[in-house]
Amino acid sequence: MRSALNHAVRAARGVRWYVRELTDESAYDRYVAHLRAERADADVPSRREFERMRTDRQEADPRQGFRCC
Incomplete structure (x- = not known):
């Protein structure tokens, strides 16, 4: 049970990291x-x-390039 929970937490952290990098949300933290x-x-x-x-x-x-929005 504990192992499954650890895997789920690691997977959630990985997804969070990926989404933050994909959307450049982590740019401020890096700066x-x-x-x-x-x-x-x-x-x-x-x-x-x-x-x-x-x-x-x-x-x-x-x-x-030109950005209107």
């Missing part, structure tokens, strides 16, 4: 980890600020 590793004294932006910076950067990049 914060990178920022803390490179510059420990740097201010960490909020999730909202990070998403705004990322969106602005994507819209300013001419390789991204």
